[in-house]
Amino acid sequence: xxxxxxxxxHRGRFHLIQPLGQGHRSGMDAMLLASLVxxxxxxxxxxxxxxxxxxxxxxxxRLEKAEVLLVERxxxxxxxxxxxxxxxxxxxxxxxxxxxxxxxxxxxxxRVAAGLADDHFDHVVMNPPFNDASDRRTPDALRAEAHxxxxxxxxxWLRTAGAxxxxxxxxxxxxxxxxxxxxxxxxxxxxxxxxxxxxxxxTGENAVRxxxxxxxxxxxxxxxRAPLVMHGEDGHKFQPFVDDLNNGRVAYRRR
Amino acid sequence: xxxxxxxxxHRGRFHLIQPLGQGHRSGMDAMLLASLVxxxxxxxxxxxxxxxxxxxxxxxxRLEKAEVLLVERxxxxxxxxxxxxxxxxxxxxxxxxxxxxxxxxxxxxxRVAAGLADDHFDHVVMNPPFNDASDRRTPDALRAEAHxxxxxxxxxWLRTAGAxxxxxxxxxxxxxxxxxxxxxxxxxxxxxxxxxxxxxxxTGENAVRxxxxxxxxxxxxxxxRAPLVMHGEDGHKFQPFVDDLNNGRVAYRRR
Numbered sequence: 200x201x202x203x204x205x206x207x208x209h210r211g212r213f214h215l216i217q218p219l220g221q222g223h224r225s226g227m228d229a230m231l232l233a234s235l236v237x238x239x240x241x242x243x244x245x246x247x248x249x250x251x252x253x254x255x256x257x258x259x260x261r262l263e264k265a266e267v268l269l270v271e272r273x274x275x276x277x278x279x280x281x282x283x284x285x286x287x288x289x290x291x292x293x294x295x296x297x298x299x300x301x302x303x304x305x306x307x308x309x310r311v312a313a314g315l316a317d318d319h320f321d322h323v324v325m326n327p328p329f330n331d332a333s334d335r336r337t338p339d340a341l342r343a344e345a346h347x348x349x350x351x352x353x354x355x356w357l358r359t360a361g362a363x364x365x366x367x368x369x370x371x372x373x374x375x376x377x378x379x380x381x382x383x384x385x386x387x388x389x390x391x392x393x394x395x396x397x398x399x400x401x402t403g404e405n406a407v408r409x410x411x412x413x414x415x416x417x418x419x420x421x422x423x424r425a426p427l428v429m430h431g432e433d434g435h436k437f438q439p440f441v442d443d444l445n446n447g448r449v450a451y452r453r454r
Numbered sequence: 455x456x457x458x459x460x461x462x463x464h465r466g467r468f469h470l471i472q473p474l475g476q477g478h479r480s481g482m483d484a485m486l487l488a489s490l491v492x493x494x495x496x497x498x499x500x501x502x503x504x505x506x507x508x509x510x511x512x513x514x515x516r517l518e519k520a521e522v523l524l525v526e527r528x529x530x531x532x533x534x535x536x537x538x539x540x541x542x543x544x545x546x547x548x549x550x551x552x553x554x555x556x557x558x559x560x561x562x563x564x565r566v567a568a569g570l571a572d573d574h575f576d577h578v579v580m581n582p583p584f585n586d587a588s589d590r591r592t593p594d595a596l597r598a599e600a601h602x603x604x605x606x607x608x609x610x611w612l613r614t615a616g617a618x619x620x621x622x623x624x625x626x627x628x629x630x631x632x633x634x635x636x637x638x639x640x641x642x643x644x645x646x647x648x649x650x651x652x653x654x655x656x657t658g659e660n661a662v663r664x665x666x667x668x669x670x671x672x673x674x675x676x677x678x679r680a681p682l683v684m685h686g687e688d689g690h691k692f693q694p695f696v697d698d699l700n701n702g703r704v705a706y707r708r709r
Contacts, residue, residue, distance in 0.1 A: 376676060376677065376678035377675045377676040379634065379635070379638065379676070379678070380634070380635045380638035380639055380676075383634065383635035384635055384639065397652070397678050397681070399680055402680065403680045404680060405677050405678060405679055405680070405709070406677075406678035406679070406680075409678070420632045421631060421632040421634070421635075422631065422660050422661075423631035423634070423652050423660060423661035423664070424660055424661075425654055425657065425658045425659060425660070425661075425681075426652070426680075426681055454660070
């Protein structure tokens with residue numbers, strides 16, 4: 200019986216071991232999230248709630264000087280992350296990656312003691328669990344945990360992101376459109392310069408995701424950017440720019 | 455010395471007397487706001503903070519059975535609204551319009567006593583003052599009043615809208631993108647089924663406005679719709695659909 204899969208991303212440039220039939224399975228969301236990170240020189244990146252590590256690995260794969268910390272609460276998923284990092288096919292960047300088994304919602308001294316120091320990271324990325332608790336299409340317990348939107352989740356996670364980022368550091372996340380107010384509210388005074396990009400499957404269709412970046416301690420106004428449309432006229436293939444983002448060829452840069 | 459202007463909208467189908475050099479001057483924002491209202495049969499519409507009445511008049515001009523109440527606090531602007539309604543060129547719909555000089559922020563009995571009854575309207579539209587108080591490009595006092603974004607304005611205005619709408623009635627507003635979280639938050643439990651459409655000047659540019667509709671007592675999820683792009687390739691003329699909205703030829707319907 201197959202209990203896990205080996206999946207390739209960025210057209211085979213890196214690989215991920217993921218549980219089959221349990222836990223969250225990463226895909227395009229994680230790749231688009233990773234595309235929000237841009238740094239030419241050395242930089243420290245934390246992937247909060249990293250799961251098997253898809254987003255963080257995509258950052259390390261594209262950015263040659265990025266050091267990436269995968270932070271994951273579930274021992275099972277953290278183990279998948281460690282094994283994924285150790286795959287021979289990921290040797291190109293595995294020395295720049297590490298895995299921390301810790302709960303993102305830890306605060307204050309408990310957070311620091313767990314290994315998440317204040318003012319330490321240039322980038323924090325997160326793909327938080329975003330099915331709400333009433334969504335019963337995912338019966339599996341581990342997947343339910345990964346997908347369960349708990350009240351105040353963004354508030355808790357952005358508190359941690361705000362603490363561990365350097366001043367001027369960048370928060371990046373991907374979420375559902377209905378979370379937009381909760382996210383902006385959780386940014387509060389911790390983050391400014393919020394940039395939101397809606398992701399639409401096709402021209403004329405409702406958004407299915409929002410891409411959000413924000414800067415710690417910025418006071419700049421929120422910006423609603425031009426949307427990204429995934430599919431072109433034929434309705435099937437990805438638009439070239441979205442395909443580039445999905446395959447780690449370019450970053451989606453802030454304005 | 456010219457102190458007022460006579461402006462035509464919907465390609466000359468209705469007219470507005472507006473103060474020159476003081477007060478808020480209506481234009482495309484009001485026309486797009488009006489396009490959010492759709493009803494084939496008789497319906498009651500309130501335009502909150504109506505100014506000289508552009509949005510409400512645009513609704514009455516396009517919808518043959520709509521009865522529209524313009525609600526305006528400023529005696530000066532309410533007077534412009536009354537005189538505009540009375541213009542011969544507006545006779546086609548003026549019998550279906552009335553002007554109420556009242557403060558939208560009134561609550562409870564004071565609001566009802568002022569003429570805004572509970573559960574009365576099918577539609578409420580608003581184009582709330584949305585320059586923030588720190589914007590000093592508008593020195594004139596009356597214009598500053600019209601443009602001053604006061605803390606909690608959406609909360610106050612949506613409380614009134616929620617009270618005077620029938621259950622299932624529709625709120626429509628136009629605002630700046632940076633107000634998005636405040637608007638959603640003010641919808642709270644009063645409104646659901648929030649639909650947001652970003653308005654971009656050109657493809658690839660940031661949004662300059664958001665169009666928002668919501669339904670009283672709905673529990674439907676927020677939707678981020680496909681954006682509207684004002685200008686086409688040549689960069690100057692309006693896109694045909696936006697031009698139709700701006701000129702009262704079509705409604706921008708909810709999903």
